[in-house]
Amino acid sequence: MxxxxxxxxxxxxxxxxxxxxxxxxxxxxxxxxxxxxxxxxxxxxxxxxxxxxxxxxxxxxxxxxxxxxxxxxxxxxxxxxxxxxxxxxxxxxxxxxxxxxxRYPKKVRDLAQMEARAVEIGVYECCIIPGLLQTPEHARTLIQAAQPPYSPDDVERMVAARLARQAVFERDPAPSIHFVVEEAPLRREVGGTMGWRAQLERLLEVGRLNNVTLQVMPTNTEAHPGLDGRIELLKFPDGTAVGRSDGAFNGRPITDPKQLRILELRYGTIRAQAFPPRDSLAFIEKLLGET
The missing domain is CATH 1.10.260.40 (lambda repressor-like DNA-binding domains)
Known part of the structure; x- marks a missing residue:
């Protein structure tokens, strides 16, 4: 041509x-x-x-x-x-x-659909900042770090899928969303100093929303039930719920009430051991001031 x-x-x-x-x-x-x-x-x-x-x-x-x-x-x-x-x-x-x-992977699309219906979302992350809280640059850097590496096209596809889930913050009526994030990933300068600062600022922005509770789990604390992996809990308007834990039930989604009560107990214990929301935001502000 x-x-x-x-x-x-x-x-x-x-x-x-x-x-x-x-x-x-x-x-x-x-x-x-x-x-x-x-x-x-x-x-x-x-x-x-x-x-x-x-x-x-x-x-x-x-x-x-x-x-x-x-x-x-x-x-x-x-x-x-x-x-x-x-x-x-x-x-x-x-x-x-x-x-x-x-264009988005099926498992990501299914998760986004569930998050779009949920009236309550609870997330604990031990190794990374939750996808719902990541900036585009932070998400891109994490995905590019995979081995074997993804193609540039797949990287952008996965970044777009992750960011699309963040539409949950724009819902009306807004769901109640709770996050508990470990201290260690907050200190990891993913994407360099400027990218790290932008990510901390994003955490503060979301953490100040009326429908969001953000807590930090300090590294200097006792052992807690989340040390073996991520926990997610989603509750829906009809009273049903779904949960998943890397360290329980083989990491598969669960809906059985007895199993959900176990995850709720673990998640509640984690929240009780973490910094309170106000102290958590102050902790992130302190990290930001150190950059």
Whole structure:
């Protein structure tokens, strides 16, 4: 393809690695298959070959076929370009909302859906700052530290998924949210000094919300029930609940009332041993002043 005499390289699979749908994500597979089928039908309806269409939207023919075959998740800008090239009047662009959800891993999407319904959320983290509290740079740095490393595309996908969950703070009516964070990850300068400062400032910002309680567990304290891993508790309007603990019930989500009472007992003990909310915010302010 050339524009004004200059060659333009079409995007190939090498440019966009890692955008397959999770094979266990039945809903996601159905969405991408439907989107791909609609794209193919509209392309054929205007008499365009896959190669011609790819040139028009800036993609190689191989990627066009994969997207139309439901094998790849199209980027949102791909749908906008396709809508324009095929004169779809916004019908293709309208599919972006469902495609946007499929871009996020199923387990993250399921968690976000539960958090969006919960009236009460409780989180204890022992090694990192909870995802609901992370700044974009903090999240990106943590995800990039994984071994083996994720591709740059997958990193951005996972960062976007993590940040999307933070819409829970914008809900109306707002849920009651409780966090207990260990002191150690608060002192780890993830992302350098400026990134660390921005993260501490984010903690203070969220911790001052009327519906949020943020507590710090000091390192210099007695052993407590959270030392073997993260605990999460979500309660819903109908009185049901779901919980998960890295150190109990094999880390799987639980809904059995007896098991939930065990997690609630452990979480309550952790909250009782942590600094009170006011002292916790003062502790974070002190850390921020030391930078």
């Amino acid at each position: 050339t524009v004004d005499g200059e060659a333009v390289r079409l995007k190939s699979e090498a440019d966009e690695p890692g955008w397959e749908v999770d094979p266990d994500d039945e809903w996601g597979l159905a969405v991408i298959a439907t989107v791909g089928r609609q794209l193919k039908l509209r392309r054929e309806a205007v008499g365009m070959r896959a190669g011609e269409f790819g040139t028009a939207v800036g993609y190689g023919e191989d990627l066009v076929y994969k997207i139309e075959g439901g094998k790849r998740i199209p980027r949102l800008e791909y749908l906008d370009k396709a809508d324009e090239v095929l004169n779809a009047g916004g019908l293709i662009s309208a599919m972006k909302e469902d495609v946007k959800k499929v």
